[in-house]
Amino acid sequence: MPIDDLWYLTKRGPDKKRLPSKRHGRGKRWRVRYTDAAGETRERLFERKVDADAFDLECRSGVAAEVKAKRETDRLMFAEYAQRWRESRESGWATETRRRIPQNLRKHLLPVFGEKPIRSINLTDVLAWLSRLLDDGTPKSSVSLYFGLFKTIMNAAVIDKVIPDNPCNGVKLAQILRGLSRAPKWVPTNDQVLRLAEVVPRRFRAAIWLGAGEGLRLGEVLGMEAGPRCADFDSGDLHVVQQLRHSPEHFGGFYLSTPKSGSVGTVDLDAVVAEELAAHLGEVGPVEFELPDITTGERLTRSVPVLFTSARGKLLTDTYWAELWADWREAAGWPKGGTFHSLRHFFATTLMSNGVEPQEVQKALRHANLRITLETYVHWLPKKDRPRGLVGGLLRQAGSERREASTDQDRI
Known part of the structure; x- marks a missing residue:
């Protein structure tokens, strides 16, 4: 912006001479207007023009302290801001959130936006990212989760006047x-x-049956322990009360928490699954671990006889399981899209296609509501042919009965 002379007006008199302003001879004469680090328009007054010229040059070159922070903000990368955002907020997060958000940042946001200046990210970038997620077959719920996290971070950047x-x-x-x-x-x-x-391998076969025969998720299977807390053979009940999780930052490793979305529940223990579990206990056996348990809302440490461990008797991380699964999937001739969760889909669709009421399928899957069950598996509902003319026939029959009743009344 030009440097303003506050002692004179910009217009001239009839004699072409500059006209003095109301401030002529009072206060500092020279004004420099500039945009500060927060993007606000500011001004600074000087007595000497040479000083005003020097400050104006510093502002335009980005050297002045008043505007320097803005130049740094222009170069701020998304990864750097996301790190500051996480560190400033994680103290108030629940344990699972402190584990999940850094993981989603590292795996799904930083590879795409991490090295971009945060001010350069535009709507087209966001739409292109969402399109790639969907093209890669990312589940709809996961897309919503990743987008929600990204939007929250960018909202904070707006409040901080970064963008x-x-x-x-x-x-x-x-x-x-x-x-x-x-x-x-x-x-x-x-x-x-x-x-x-x-x-x-034999030591994992019962895990497959728990997925296919009971619809359990992987974390719920890996969290299964010996004893009636999970599998009550006498009553024929399977209690889904926990899942195994891994968080080196907060628990030093593995811990037990409630199942996804609080889907705790008791379901029927299938007879064939019960046989597989009994065989597993006899041939493989559980391995005892001292594990933190937060399923009650409070942290306690207890001895847990875990059913499924590695060949060396170690607990299984998601990463190690994925390596094992890739080999098994290939050996079984499954497609790359075949995951452990596909066994849960098999369980649900088998129930549906064999005429089990949707409400019962919902209970077996421990879905929060029937809508989720129907939206996911409605295509497997058995098709029942509606008799032609059913409603009209019933109305006609009712009409005949009404007429007969009326005739009988007239005879009385």
């Missing part, structure tokens, strides 16, 4: 996801499940 606005505000995620069904993209057949059970 002028949030590019995520232009994204209508519900519209993007509309039409994408909860329905699984691939469900194994009976033969494919049995083939998988054949190629899996």
Whole structure:
């Protein structure tokens, strides 16, 4: 911006001479207007023009302290800001949140936006990222989770005046996801499940049956322990009360927590699954571990006889399980999209296609509500032909009965 002379007006008199202002001869004469680090328009007054010229040059070159922070903000990378955002907030997060958010940042946000100046990220960048996630087959719930985290961080950057606005505000995620069904993209057949059970080592075979025969999630299977707390053979009940998690930062390793979305529940222990569990206990046996347990809301440490461990008797991380699974999947002839969760889909679709009421399937899966069950597995409901003319026939029959009753009344 030009340097203003406050003692004179910009217009001139009839004699072409500059006209004095009301401030002529009073106060500092020269004004420099500039934009500060927060993006606000400011001004600074000087007595001498040479000083005003020097400050104006410093502002325009980014050397002046008043504007220097803005230049640093222009070069601020998303990864750096995200790190500061996380560190300033994690003290108030729950244990699971402190584990999940850094992991989602590291795996899903930083590889895409980490090395970008945060001010350069625009709506097109965000939409391109979402498109790649969907093209890669990322579950809809996961897309929502990652986008929600990214939007929260960018909202904080707006409040901190790091960026002028949030590019995520232009994204209508519900519209993007509309039409994408909860329905699984691939469900194994009976033969494919049995083939998988054949190629899996003996020490993990019962885990496959818990997925296919009870619909348990992987974390719930790995959290199974010997004894009636989980599998009560006498009553024929399977109690899904915990899952195994891993968090080196907060528990030094493994710990037990409640199942996903609080889906604790008791389900029927299938007779075949019970046989597999009994065989596992006899041939493999559990391994005792001292584990933190937060399933009651309070942390306690107890001895847990864990059913499924590695060949060396170690607890299983998700990463190690994924390595084992890749080999088993290939040996069984499953597609790359076949995961342990596909066994849960097999369990649910088998129930549905064999006429089990959706409400009972919901209970078996421990879904929070029936809507989730129906949206996911409605395609497997058995098709029942509606008798033609059913409603009209019933109304006609009712009409005949009414007329007969009326005739009888007239005879009385």
